[in-house]
Structures are given as C-alpha cells and as structure tokens.
Amino acid sequence: MARSRGRPALADRAQIDEAAAELFLEQGYEATSVDDIARRAGVARSSFFNRAASKADLLWTSVDHWLDVAERELLEGTEAAETALERVAALCDRIPDEDKPWAIVHRDAMGTRDALLIGVGPRLARYEQLLTLVFGGPRTAEATRVRVLMAVVATRLAGERWVRGSGVPLGVHLREVCRELGLIDADGNPGR
Incomplete structure (x- = not known):
C-alpha cells in the first residue's frame, strides 16, 4: 500500500x-x-x-542533547574548579546557531510559552546538578552553591541573548554575562 x-x-x-x-x-x-x-x-x-516521551519533550530536543553532551564532557575533565566556568563556556561555543531551541525562538508564534515554563524546571535542576559536580572541589559547600546558582542565572541570561541574536556563540554571551555578574574578571579569571 x-x-x-x-x-x-x-x-x-x-x-x-x-x-x-x-x-x-x-x-x-x-x-x-x-x-x-x-x-x-x-x-x-x-x-x-x-x-x-511526549509532545512537550519535543520543545527541549536541542537543550536535552547539549545537556547530555555537557554531562559526558564536563564530568570527564580534570581541570581545577577555578576553570569550571571557562569549560562550560568553551562547550557553549560549540553549540551552532541552528541548535537554538525552535520552541523558544518562536515561542510567541507557536504558543509554547506556558509549556516551556512547565518544562524548564527539570532542565534547570539537571544543569544545576551538573554544575555542582563541575564546580566541586576545595571550596566550602555554601560558596560552591552560590557560584553554581550564579552560573545558572548567567547561563539563563546568556541563553536569552543568544536566542535573540545571530552569529554570536552562546559561550561568548556566557562570558559576557559572567563578567557583568562578577563571576569572572576581564581576563576570564574567577571573580569574587
């Protein structure tokens, strides 16, 4: 047939x-x-x-893919915790513009805003757990937690800039936001 x-x-x-x-x-x-x-x-x-798994999971295909890549690659690294943000930014440099999540880029036209708000929680929690492992080390638990949460916020802000723009890698936006938040200095060294 x-x-x-x-x-x-x-x-x-x-x-x-x-x-x-x-x-x-x-x-x-x-x-x-x-x-x-x-x-x-x-x-x-x-x-x-x-x-x-569901219609809602389709909204997160590229995000889930890059979280998988990040888990594989960032957890294999042996660099000191001081370079953790640069390791994350370097991975973000590799994400091509065509991997921008289409459901976020076109959220108004597609009507995906509410579904995205529901699905973002598990991805943020997964990213936070990953960063906690990447940032782990000689810092106290509280200091590590503050840095991790600030890095999550920085990534979220950088992601918004990346989605709205074109041609500038996510990693560049992430470094810029990290400098603005004092997470790194002008040379890329850890801040506060």
Whole structure:
C-alpha cells in the first residue's frame, strides 16, 4: 500500500521534531496533537512514543542533547574548579546557531510559552546538578552553591541573548554575562 502523504514510515527524531515545529507554527502548540505530529512525520502514534516521551519533550530536543553532551564532557575533565566556568563556556561555543531551541525562538508564534515554563524546571535542576559536580572541589559547600546558582542565572541570561541574536556563540554571551555578574574578571579569571 503506497503512502500518499507524510514522511517515510521510519521517521527519525529529527523528522518528528521538524513535523512538530511546522505544525506548532501553523496551528499553535495547544491545537496540535501527538496524532497530528505522527501523521505529519509519517509514523504511527506508537512509533512517535518510541522516539519521544511526549509532545512537550519535543520543545527541549536541542537543550536535552547539549545537556547530555555537557554531562559526558564536563564530568570527564580534570581541570581545577577555578576553570569550571571557562569549560562550560568553551562547550557553549560549540553549540551552532541552528541548535537554538525552535520552541523558544518562536515561542510567541507557536504558543509554547506556558509549556516551556512547565518544562524548564527539570532542565534547570539537571544543569544545576551538573554544575555542582563541575564546580566541586576545595571550596566550602555554601560558596560552591552560590557560584553554581550564579552560573545558572548567567547561563539563563546568556541563553536569552543568544536566542535573540545571530552569529554570536552562546559561550561568548556566557562570558559576557559572567563578567557583568562578577563571576569572572576581564581576563576570564574567577571573580569574587
């Protein structure tokens, strides 16, 4: 039986993400169902769930991917805690503009604002836990916690600048915000 519409039956996660992005732009997040996305991607509903846990998780594909990369790479490093922010910024330098989370970039047009607010908590908690491990070391627990929380805020602010701009890597924005917050000095050395 020939398929008349949709993508091939063996759609991968990227095709599902693309189908979701198209539909969210066309009809909005709330008006788009998992069945709509599966149909547009050319997969059965059950196949959709083999590749994504939920419609809401599609909003976070690139963020989740880069958190996975960060966990692998930053936890392998042996540098001193003083270079932790630079290690994070260097990883952020590698994130290409095309990996900007489309659901954040187009949140107003897609109507994803509320769903993003719900899904951001687990990602921030995961990032905070990662930074706690990366920043760990000779500092006291309280000092480490303050630095971690400030780095989370810095990353959030840098992310907003990155999403709104073009061509400037996330790592550059992160270093800039870290300097503004006093986390690093003009030379990139740890601040306060």
